[in-house]
Amino acid sequence: MSPLDTTYLGIPGYVIFWVLTIIAFGLFTYRISRLIRYMFLGRKEKGFGKLLRRGLSTAITTLGQWCQLKGITLKDKAGIGHAILAWGFSVFVVFYVAFIVIGAGFGLSENLEHSSFFFYYTWIMDIVIPFVILAALWAIVRRYIIKPPRLKGEQTLEAMVILITVLLHPLTHLFKIATGIALNHPPAGLGATLPPLSSALSNLFSNVSPDSIQAAHNAFFWTHWLVILFVLVFITYSRYLHMVASLFNIFFRSPLPKGTLRSINLETVEVFGSAGITDFTWKQILDLYSCVVCGQCQDACPATTSGKPLNPKTLIQDLKQNLLETAPGLLKNGGNGSAKTLPGDVITQDTIWACTTCRACDEVCPLYVEHVDKIIDLRRNLVMEQAAIPETAEQALRCIEDRGHPWRGTTASRTDWAEGLEIKTIGEDSSIEFLFWVGCTGALEERSIRISRSLAGVLKQAGVNFGILGAEESCCGEPARRLGNEYLFQMQAEKNIKTLNNYGVKKIVTACPHCFNTIKNEYPEFGGEFEVIHHTQLIAELLRENRLEIKAGGGVITYHDPCYLGRYNDIYKPPRQILNSIPGTELVEMAEKKRRSFCCGGGGGRMWLEENIGSRISELRIDQAVETKAQTVATACPFCLQMFDDAIKARGCEASIKAMDIAELVTEAIEAHIQPNPRCPSPAAPPSA
Numbered sequence: 001m002s003p004l005d006t007t008y009l010g011i012p013g014y015v016i017f018w019v020l021t022i023i024a025f026g027l028f029t030y031r032i033s034r035l036i037r038y039m040f041l042g043r044k045e046k047g048f049g050k051l052l053r054r055g056l057s058t059a060i061t062t063l064g065q066w067c068q069l070k071g072i073t074l075k076d077k078a079g080i081g082h083a084i085l086a087w088g089f090s091v092f093v094v095f096y097v098a099f100i101v102i103g104a105g106f107g108l109s110e111n112l113e114h115s116s117f118f119f120y121y122t123w124i125m126d127i128v129i130p131f132v133i134l135a136a137l138w139a140i141v142r143r144y145i146i147k148p149p150r151l152k153g154e155q156t157l158e159a160m161v162i163l164i165t166v167l168l169h170p171l172t173h174l175f176k177i178a179t180g181i182a183l184n185h186p187p188a189g190l191g192a193t194l195p196p197l198s199s200a201l202s203n204l205f206s207n208v209s210p211d212s213i214q215a216a217h218n219a220f221f222w223t224h225w226l227v228i229l230f231v232l233v234f235i236t237y238s239r240y241l242h243m244v245a246s247l248f249n250i251f252f253r254s255p256l257p258k259g260t261l262r263s264i265n266l267e268t269v270e271v272f273g274s275a276g277i278t279d280f281t282w283k284q285i286l287d288l289y290s291c292v293v294c295g296q297c298q299d300a301c302p303a304t305t306s307g308k309p310l311n312p313k314t315l316i317q318d319l320k321q322n323l324l325e326t327a328p329g330l331l332k333n334g335g336n337g338s339a340k341t342l343p344g345d346v347i348t349q350d351t352i353w354a355c356t357t358c359r360a361c362d363e364v365c366p367l368y369v370e371h372v373d374k375i376i377d378l379r380r381n382l383v384m385e386q387a388a389i390p391e392t393a394e395q396a397l398r399c400i401e402d403r404g405h406p407w408r409g410t411t412a413s414r415t416d417w418a419e420g421l422e423i424k425t426i427g428e429d430s431s432i433e434f435l436f437w438v439g440c441t442g443a444l445e446e447r448s449i450r451i452s453r454s455l456a457g458v459l460k461q462a463g464v465n466f467g468i469l470g471a472e473e474s475c476c477g478e479p480a481r482r483l484g485n486e487y488l489f490q491m492q493a494e495k496n497i498k499t500l501n502n503y504g505v506k507k508i509v510t511a512c513p514h515c516f517n518t519i520k521n522e523y524p525e526f527g528g529e530f531e532v533i534h535h536t537q538l539i540a541e542l543l544r545e546n547r548l549e550i551k552a553g554g555g556v557i558t559y560h561d562p563c564y565l566g567r568y569n570d571i572y573k574p575p576r577q578i579l580n581s582i583p584g585t586e587l588v589e590m591a592e593k594k595r596r597s598f599c600c601g602g603g604g605g606r607m608w609l610e611e612n613i614g615s616r617i618s619e620l621r622i623d624q625a626v627e628t629k630a631q632t633v634a635t636a637c638p639f640c641l642q643m644f645d646d647a648i649k650a651r652g653c654e655a656s657i658k659a660m661d662i663a664e665l666v667t668e669a670i671e672a673h674i675q676p677n678p679r680c681p682s683p684a685a686p687p688s689a
C-alpha cells in the first residue's frame with residue numbers, strides 16, 4: 001500500500017503530502033522571488049547574446065561538472081567528490097518528479113511502479129547511491145577530520161546540516177525501496193533481477209511482521225520526502241543556493257575576454273564605482289548568490305597567502321551579507337535609502353588595495369564568481385568619489401596625467417632607450433609591418449630598457465619590418481584603470497587609439513603583458529581594433545620559421561607565467577617553446593605554474609604601492625623558483641622582472657639565481673653566451689676570435 005493511502009491521526013496521507021509540498025514550494029518561491037528582487041536592485045548589465053551557445057556551455061559546465069573537474073590537482077581532488085554528488089543529485093531529481101510527485105502524489109504509483117522505466121531507474125539509483133554515500137562521507141571526513149586550510153573555520157552548523165541531508169537522501173531512498181521489496185512490492189519490470197543493494201537490504205526485514213514493515217516503509221517514505229522538502233526551502237537560505245544560482249551565473253558569464261573590466265559611461269554615470277551594494281550590476285550580485293564558500297579562491301590568492309587582509313572568499317561573503325542586510329530596507333523604500341558605504345565601512349581600504357588583479361581567484365572558482373571586477377569597482381569609488389588613494393599610487397596617476405607615463409622619477413625621454421639602435425619611427429616610415437609598442441616601463445625604467453633593446457635586436461636579426469611611435473607613444477592607461485581611475489584610463493585609451501588609427505597601424509607587438517592585454521582586449525570597446533601580439537608569440541613564430549640563428553645559451557631555467565599573459569590570455573606555450581629551442585637549456589617547472597601560477601605581486605597597480613603588510617609576494621615566488629635549483633628565472637613581463645630583481649636582492653640569493661626576460665635570453669643565445677650548466681650537456685663553445 002502506498003504511504004499516501006494511509007490515514008494519519010484521521011488525516012489522509014494525500015492531504016498531508018500535498019499540504020506539506022505546497023507549503024515548501026510556496027516558501028521556496030517566496031524566498032527566491034525576494035532574492036531575485038534584491039538582485040535587480042543592482043545596476044543594469046549589457047551584452048548577452050548567443051543564447052544557444054551559452055545554453056550548451058552551461059550544460060557542459062554543470063551537467064558535465066567541468067566546473068569541478070577543471071580544478072582537480074594532485075594535491076586537491078575534492079572536485080571529484082562534488083562531481084559525484086552533483087551527478088547523483090541529477091539522477092535523484094528525475095526520480096522525485098516522476099515517482100514521488102507524479103506517481104505517489106497523483107495516485108499513479110501502482111501504474112508507474114510496474115513499468116520497466118521504474119525498474120531500470122531503481123537499478124540506476126542502486127548503482128549511483130553507494131558512490132553518493134561514499135562522496136558524502138569523504139566530504140564529512142575532509143571537513144571535520146582532515147580540515148584542509150581552505151576549509152578552516154568552515155565547520156559550521158549550516159555545513160553540517162547540508163552534509164547530513166546529503167547522506168539522508170540516498171539512505172532513506174534505499175530503505176524505502178528495500179521495505180517495498182520486503183512487502184512484496186518489488187520494482188516490477190520485465191520480471192528481471194531485482195536491484196542488488198535494495199534487495200540485499202530487504203533481507204533485514206525477513207523476520208519482521210508485514211504490519212511493521214509497512215510502518216517502516218511509510219516512515220522511510222515520509223522521512224525521505226520531508227528531507228527533500230526541507231532541502232528545497234533550505235536551498236534559499238544557505239550555500240545550497242549555489243545549486244540554482246550558479247546555473248544562471250554560468251549562463252550569464254561575461255562575453256568579454258577574461259578579466260576585461262566593465263567600462264563606465266563617464267557622461268551619464270551618477271556614482272563612480274560601487275559605493276553601496278546596489279551600485280554593482282545584477283550579474284555581480286548573482287555572483288554573490290553563487291558562491292558555495294569552497295575556499296578555492298582563498299587558497300589561490302597571493303594576497304591571502306602573503307598575510308594581507310584580502311581574502312577573496314571572505315570578500316564575497318561580506319558583500320553577500322551586506323546585500324541580505326540592506327536589500328529588504330531598500331525594497332521597502334522603492335530602492336532608495338541609506339546603505340553603508342562599502343569601501344571603508346564594509347570592506348577595508350587595506351583589503352581593497354591588497355589585490356594584484358592576478359585573477360587566480362577567478363580562474364579557480366568552480367562557479368565562475370568574479371572577484372577582480374568588484375574590487376576594481378570599490379577602488380573606482382575610493383579614487384573617483386572619495387579621493388582616497390595611497391600617496392604613491394596618486395603620484396603615479398598624476399604623472400600619467402602630466403607626462404604620459406607613471407614613472408615619476410625618470411628624466412629620460414621616450415626614445416632614449418633606443419639610442420644607437422637605428423630604429424625608425426612610424427612617422428618616418430609608415431610602411432612598417434609591426435608597430436613595436438614599447439610601453440612606459442620598457443622605455444623608461446632602467447632595468448626594463450634592456451628588454452626593449454634585446455627585443456629590438458632580435459626583431460632586426462630576423463628581418464622584421466618594425467618601427468616605434470617614439471615620442472608619440474603614451475601610457476596605455478592600464479595602471480590608471482587597475483588603480484580605479486577610469487576617467488584617466490579612457491582619456492589615455494582615446495588618445496592612443498587616435499594616434500594609432502591616424503598612422504593606420506594594423507599589427508602591434510609588445511613585450512609588456514599589461515599593454516598587450518589592454519590594447520588587445522580593452523581598446524576595441526573604444527574603437528581600437530588592432531592585431532596585437534606578445535613578443536613571446538612573435539619570437540616563437542620567428543624560431544619556427546628559422547629566421548633566428550640561435551647558437552648557444554641555456555642553463556637550468558624556470559619560467560614564471562605573468563598573470564596578464566597566462567591567466568588573462570592563455571599564453572603558456574610560446575614562452576616554453578622558445579626556452580626549449582635554446583640549445584643547452586633545461587626547463588624546470590615550479591610547482592605553481594600556468595593557470596595556477598603564483599603572482600609576482602606587481603599587477604593591479606601594486607607596482608606603485610608600498611607592500612608593508614605581511615610578506616612580500618615576489619619573495620614568496622622567488623622562494624619557489626629557488627626550490628627548483630634553476631640558475632635563471634625567466635619571465636616575459638617587465639613588472640615581473642623588476643619585482644624578481646628586488647626579491648632576489650632581498651632574499652640575498654644573487655649568487656644562485658638571476659631574473660631575465662625571454663627576449664634577453666634569446667639575445668644571449670644569438671650572441672652565444674654560454675651558461676655553465678651542471679645538469680645538461682653544453683653545446684661546444686663557439687671559437688673565440
Ligand code: SF4
Binds near residue numbers: 312356
Ligand atoms: S586577483 Fe589575485 S590578489 Fe586579487 S583577490 Fe584574486 S587572487 Fe587575490
Ligand code: SF4
Binds near residue numbers: 290312
Ligand atoms: S568565490 Fe568561488 S572559489 Fe571562492 S569560495 Fe566562493 S565558490 Fe569557492
